Amino acid sequence: MSPAVRKVEASGEGRFICVQWEDGSESSYPCVWLRDSCQCPLCFLPSAGARRLPLEDLDVNIAVKQVALADSKKISITWPDEHTSEYEAEWLKKRCFSEEARAIMRADLFLPERQYWGSDLQLPKIPFEEIMYNDESAYKWLCTLKKVGIVLLTGAAARQGELIRLGHRIGFLRLTFYGPTWQVQDKADANNVAYTTGRLCLHTDYPVLQHPPGVQFLHCIKQTAAGGESEVVDGFHVSNKLKKQNPEAYQILTSTTVDYTDVGVDYCGFAVHCKQRIIDTDSRGQATRINYNNATRDTVFDIPAEKVRPFYAALKEFNDLLNSPEHKFTYKLKPGDILTFDNWRVLHGRQSYPSCPDVTRHLEGAYADWDVVMSRLQLLRKMVLNRD
Numbered sequence: 001m002s003p004a005v006r007k008v009e010a011s012g013e014g015r016f017i018c019v020q021w022e023d024g025s026e027s028s029y030p031c032v033w034l035r036d037s038c039q040c041p042l043c044f045l046p047s048a049g050a051r052r053l054p055l056e057d058l059d060v061n062i063a064v065k066q067v068a069l070a071d072s073k074k075i076s077i078t079w080p081d082e083h084t085s086e087y088e089a090e091w092l093k094k095r096c097f098s099e100e101a102r103a104i105m106r107a108d109l110f111l112p113e114r115q116y117w118g119s120d121l122q123l124p125k126i127p128f129e130e131i132m133y134n135d136e137s138a139y140k141w142l143c144t145l146k147k148v149g150i151v152l153l154t155g156a157a158a159r160q161g162e163l164i165r166l167g168h169r170i171g172f173l174r175l176t177f178y179g180p181t182w183q184v185q186d187k188a189d190a191n192n193v194a195y196t197t198g199r200l201c202l203h204t205d206y207p208v209l210q211h212p213p214g215v216q217f218l219h220c221i222k223q224t225a226a227g228g229e230s231e232v233v234d235g236f237h238v239s240n241k242l243k244k245q246n247p248e249a250y251q252i253l254t255s256t257t258v259d260y261t262d263v264g265v266d267y268c269g270f271a272v273h274c275k276q277r278i279i280d281t282d283s284r285g286q287a288t289r290i291n292y293n294n295a296t297r298d299t300v301f302d303i304p305a306e307k308v309r310p311f312y313a314a315l316k317e318f319n320d321l322l323n324s325p326e327h328k329f330t331y332k333l334k335p336g337d338i339l340t341f342d343n344w345r346v347l348h349g350r351q352s353y354p355s356c357p358d359v360t361r362h363l364e365g366a367y368a369d370w371d372v373v374m375s376r377l378q379l380l381r382k383m384v385l386n387r388d
């Protein structure tokens with residue numbers, strides 16, 4: 001049911017418009033925002049869904065000349081220069097500035113809800129072909145990926161190329177210096193610690209990039225008989241634990257910039273350097289991205305000498321928490337499994353496996369950006385919920 005307007009009036013010397021809704025609630029809209037958001041063809045290009053009105057033409061002190069109710073579903077405003085604007089009730093209601101309405105809009109656009117987990121994780125599983133051909137399944141996959149941070153897709157073919165298909169399903173993959181997709185297997189003269197049979201400590205991929213890949217896909221093509229188990233940890237959950245357990249250590253890891261480096265040849269030659277905080281946080285101090293890979297953490301360390309030891313102590317405490325059995329979930333991938341996870345949140349590692357002249361374990365990996373994944377999620381949601 002779309003909202004209806006009972007009454008509309010100017011307030012605050014014409015700098016606000018107050019809307020009384022039929023359900024008895026009220027919303028107040030600043031006039032500068034209303035003028036800026038005018039939906040007329042002069043001010044707005046509907047085909048692009050974009051604003052045409054330049055900020056130069058906006059008077060930040062603007063007040064309304066006249067406001068009227070066109071009908072219960074639309075209000076009309078005349079500005080001092082006789083320009084007129086019309087706003088649909090439903091459009092206005094969605095954009096109400098109340099704390100409550102903004103929280104609803106935020107949840108709709110960004111799906112910030114998180115479900116934390118430890119070793120007790122019930123790994124969400126969905127058949128690969130289902131998400132490829134069924135929009136509801138694909139929507140469920142991406143919602144779960146956002147909320148839980150990890151989803152296992154099952155039953156893909158045990159051959160290279162499935163991740164390319166998956167990339168087409170969401171839009172496109174993220175190209176890096178390791179190629180559009182990359183092969184995790186034991187390689188002579190490995191240019192990356194992943195390309196050995198050794199144990200891989202818990203890490204996030206690619207903190208050496210300024211914008212590390214948001215989502216990672218690992219497709220198991222071949223699995224060794226002994227060893228090679230995958231380990232994953234909810235980095236946001238562990239960050240919360242650290243914050244509680246040792247606020248000072250948390251403060252150090254959320255403020256100190258660490259140097260990362262990666263130099264070599266793969267898709268093309270590369271020599272990358274970057275500064276990252278181990279834990280990125282938002283304005284409320286909540287973890288938003290973990291940037292931790294001990295293998296590519298540089299020996300160059302651009303901080304004052306007296307801050308070095310306290311940093312290591314803090315990092316070690318975080319590392320200990322990550323590795324504690326209550327936080328670590330272990331799973332051995334089977335051929336045809338595709339592990340999809342939030343690379344900004346979930347740290348992953350691998351147990352070692354016996355080295356052998358033949359390739360006994362082969363994963364194909366790929367990345368996608370959260371921008372692309374969230375975009376696909378929103379499009380799928382519109383389709384599934386049949387909304388516009």
Ligand SMILES: [Zn+2]
Pocket residue numbers: 038039040041042043044083084085
């Ligand atoms: Zn206009």
